[in-house]
Amino acid sequence: MSLAPGWYLGLAAVLFSIGALGLMVRRNVLIMFMCIELMLNAANLTFVTFSRMLGDIGGQAVVFFVLVVAAAEVVVGLGIVVAIFRRRRTTTADDLHVLKG
Amino acid sequence: MTGALLAATGAVSNLAATGATPAGHATVPDIITFVVCAALVLAGAIGVVTSRNPVHAALSLVLTLVGIAVLFVEQSADFLAVVQVIVYAGAIVVLFLFVIMFLGVDRRERIRVEPLKGQRPLALLLVVLSLGAIIALAVNANWVTGAHAVAGSTTGGGQTNVYLLGKSVFTTYLFAFEATAALLVIAVVGAVFLARRPTGPESDEPDTGELDEPDELEPSPPVLSVEPPAPAEPVEQPAEPVEVRQ
Numbered sequence: 001m002s003l004a005p006g007w008y009l010g011l012a013a014v015l016f017s018i019g020a021l022g023l024m025v026r027r028n029v030l031i032m033f034m035c036i037e038l039m040l041n042a043a044n045l046t047f048v049t050f051s052r053m054l055g056d057i058g059g060q061a062v063v064f065f066v067l068v069v070a071a072a073e074v075v076v077g078l079g080i081v082v083a084i085f086r087r088r089r090t091t092t093a094d095d096l097h098v099l100k101g
Numbered sequence: 102m103t104g105a106l107l108a109a110t111g112a113v114s115n116l117a118a119t120g121a122t123p124a125g126h127a128t129v130p131d132i133i134t135f136v137v138c139a140a141l142v143l144a145g146a147i148g149v150v151t152s153r154n155p156v157h158a159a160l161s162l163v164l165t166l167v168g169i170a171v172l173f174v175e176q177s178a179d180f181l182a183v184v185q186v187i188v189y190a191g192a193i194v195v196l197f198l199f200v201i202m203f204l205g206v207d208r209r210e211r212i213r214v215e216p217l218k219g220q221r222p223l224a225l226l227l228v229v230l231s232l233g234a235i236i237a238l239a240v241n242a243n244w245v246t247g248a249h250a251v252a253g254s255t256t257g258g259g260q261t262n263v264y265l266l267g268k269s270v271f272t273t274y275l276f277a278f279e280a281t282a283a284l285l286v287i288a289v290v291g292a293v294f295l296a297r298r299p300t301g302p303e304s305d306e307p308d309t310g311e312l313d314e315p316d317e318l319e320p321s322p323p324v325l326s327v328e329p330p331a332p333a334e335p336v337e338q339p340a341e342p343v344e345v346r347q
Contacts, residue, residue, distance in 0.1 A: 017229075018150055041165065044185075079291065082296050
């Protein structure tokens with residue numbers, strides 16, 4: 001057996017917080033994407049922990065789908081980053097203010 | 102099989118009714134594994150947030166992902182651990198590194214300066230508040246919901262984790278599975294479309310010169326500088342995104 005679920009949930013909460021902090025603080029778009037991955041992983045860890053806690057395989061199935069969605073999101077996001085870099089020579093979020101009204 | 106599932110479901114609901122957790126006895130190796138992996142995960146996460154070089158951030162991300170994979174194994178989610186390593190560490194991080202190298206942004210960033218005044222303290226305050234709220238909620242909430250397993254047990258019938266997860270994905274979540282297939286196709290098409298060189302007359306200033314020929318042959322910069330007609334030549338030097346390194 002492994003540890004009580006509370007430890008895993010606490011670790012996931014801390015990991016999610018670190019990811020959210022990075023997303024709000026950093027300005028490099030690539031690193032912001034990595035922080036989103038951190039948050040997704042924290043959510044995955046929570047899902048797996050609850051799956052073990054409740055004895056339901058559905059949590060693991062959800063993690064499977066989250067992995068797929070994360071892969072798709074990264075592919076499209078990095079495509080956008082490449083397209084933006086081609087126009088503006090930067091990957092800093094501060095310089096991308098063309099949508100400002 | 103169904104009987105075993107039912108029995109397992111009943112056991113789980115009994116367990117939930119009494120409020121006990123399935124983790125009865127954690128042995129010393131379990132504790133050591135958890136502590137080491139938690140340290141790996143947190144160190145990697147902090148590395149992602151604080152490192153100035155994007156390449157270092159990507160490598161720290163690998164550290165976190167491997168730690169999470171080991172935690173998956175420890176919670177007997179074997180298939181997900183393998184998929185985590187293959188998909189995340191093997192594909193997504195490589196994609197990140199590829200884009201970093203491709204764009205040539207692998208230089209140090211000045212993270213000391215703070216262009217938005219008060220952004221960091223505010224973000225820290227917000228995160229600490231929400232973390233405290235999550236933990237307070239987790240401590241105070243009543244987790245015993247009496248919910249039954251609707252998608253099959255994690256230990257049903259003595260089958261392996263891969264069997265159970267596959268059965269769940271291909272029966273209960275079949276529609277979602279098909280939808281993810283469509284999603285992946287759409288993502289690939291979208292990424293190809295986004296990464297294409299703009300070809301219309303509406304393209305911006307760096308790309309004006311080379312509209313006629315190189316659409317279909319995946320333009321590589323040295324070939325491009327030879328091919329287009331004469332008016333393109335003064336504009337062309339800034340047009341290669343690969344070579345701009347400053």
